Amino acid sequence: MSHTSDQQHPIGVYVKVWILLFVLSTCSYLVDFYHVESYLRWTLVLIFMVLKAGLIVSVFMHLNWERLALKYTLLLPPLTLLVLIALMLLEADYTHLSRLTFYTN
Amino acid sequence: MPTEIDKAPAHEEGSWAEVASDWSADKQTFDLPWGKVMMWIFLLSDTFIFTIFLTAYMKVRMSATADWPITSEVFALTIAGVHLPLILIAIMTFVLITSSGTMAMAVNCAYRGDRKNTARLMFVTAALGVSFVGMQAFEWTKLIVEEGVRPWGNPMGAEQFGSVFFMITGFHGMHVTAGVIYLSIVALKVKQGKYEKKGYGIVEITGLYWHFVDLVWVFIFALFYLW
Numbered sequence: 328m329s330h331t332s333d334q335q336h337p338i339g340v341y342v343k344v345w346i347l348l349f350v351l352s353t354c355s356y357l358v359d360f361y362h363v364e365s366y367l368r369w370t371l372v373l374i375f376m377v378l379k380a381g382l383i384v385s386v387f388m389h390l391n392w393e394r395l396a397l398k399y400t401l402l403l404p405p406l407t408l409l410v411l412i413a414l415m416l417l418e419a420d421y422t423h424l425s426r427l428t429f430y431t432n
Numbered sequence: 433m434p435t436e437i438d439k440a441p442a443h444e445e446g447s448w449a450e451v452a453s454d455w456s457a458d459k460q461t462f463d464l465p466w467g468k469v470m471m472w473i474f475l476l477s478d479t480f481i482f483t484i485f486l487t488a489y490m491k492v493r494m495s496a497t498a499d500w501p502i503t504s505e506v507f508a509l510t511i512a513g514v515h516l517p518l519i520l521i522a523i524m525t526f527v528l529i530t531s532s533g534t535m536a537m538a539v540n541c542a543y544r545g546d547r548k549n550t551a552r553l554m555f556v557t558a559a560l561g562v563s564f565v566g567m568q569a570f571e572w573t574k575l576i577v578e579e580g581v582r583p584w585g586n587p588m589g590a591e592q593f594g595s596v597f598f599m600i601t602g603f604h605g606m607h608v609t610a611g612v613i614y615l616s617i618v619a620l621k622v623k624q625g626k627y628e629k630k631g632y633g634i635v636e637i638t639g640l641y642w643h644f645v646d647l648v649w650v651f652i653f654a655l656f657y658l659w
Contacts (some may be wrong), residue, residue, distance in 0.1 A: 338540055345533035352529060352653075356522045359504050359658055369659070376654035380647055387536045389636075393444050396454035397462055401476055402657045415487050419494035426497045428558045
C-alpha cells in the first residue's frame with residue numbers, strides 16, 4: 328500500500344541494533360554492579376535508557392522511515408507528560424516536607 | 433483514474449510543508465494500513481498509562497519518609513555460591529531484547545514472503561516471552577513468600593515499595609502475556625498461510641506491539657530497578 332510500510336532492510340541492521348542493545352543493557356547493569364552512586368549513576372542510567380529507547384523506536388519499530396506527519400503525531404503528545412512530571416515533583420516535595428513536619432518525631 | 437487534481441503537490445520529504453499537506457490535503461492523513469495506524473494510536477495511549485504509573489512511583493518514592501528498599505539487594509540472587517545483585521532482572525532484560533530482535537527479523541521475513549521463517553521466528557519470540565513471564569512469576573513468588581513483601585508493607589523499608597512494584601511489573605507482565613497470546617495466534621495463522629491474500633502487514637502490527645512491551649521494560653528497568 329504505502330512505500331514506507333514495506334521497505335526492506337538487510338537483516339544485518341537488526342543484528343547490529345540487537346548487539347548494541349545488549350551492550351547498552353550490560354553497561355547499565357555494570358553501573359549497578361560496580362556501585363556507581365549519586366549523580367553519575369543517574370546520568371549514566373538515563374543516558375543508556377534514552378539510547379535504548381531510541382534504538383527500539385527508530386529501528387525496531389521503523390519510526391525512522393515513517394513520514395514526518397506520523398512522527399509528530401506520536402512524539403509530540405507525550406511531551407505534555409512533562410507537565411505532569413513537573414507538577415508531581417513539586418507535589419512530592421510538599422508531601423515529604425509535610426510528613427517530616429507533622430508525622431515524624 | 434487519478435487526475436491532476438487528485439495528486440497532492442510534491443513537497444520535500446521530511447519538511448513541514450509535507451506535514452501540512454498530509455494533514456490538510458483532501459485525502460486520509462496517514463497513507464498507511466488502518467490497522468497499523470490504530471496500533472500506533474493504541475501504543476500512544478499506552479505510553480500515557482505507563483508514564484502515569486512511573487510518575488506515581490516517582491511521587492510516592494520521593495515523598496516516603498522511610499528509606500526505600502535497596503532494589504539491588506532485594507533482587508539479588510546467589511548462584512553457585514556467588515552473590516549477584518539484580519542478576520535475574522538483567523537476564524529478563526536480555527531475554528526481552530532478544531525477543532525484540534527475533535520479532536524484527538520475523539517482520540523482515542514476512543515482507544520477503546518467507547512464510548516458514550516468519551512463523552518460526554514468531555514462535556521463538558513467543559517462547560522468549562513465556563520465559564520472561566516465567567522468570568517474573570519466580571521473582572514475585574520469591575518476594576512474596578521469602579521476603580514477605582506485600583502491597584501494604586515489607587520488612588525492608590518504605591511501605592509503598594510493594595504496591596508500586598506489584599502494580600507496575602504486574603501491568604507490564606500482563607502486557608507480555610497478552611503479547612504472547614497475540615503472537616501465537618498470528619504466528620499460527622501465518623504458518624497456515626491465511627495471510628497469503630491479505631498480505632503480511634499484520635506481522636508488522638504485531639511486531640509494533642511487541643517492541644512496545646520491550647520499550648516499556650527499558651524504562652521500568654532504568655527507573656525502578658536501577659534508580
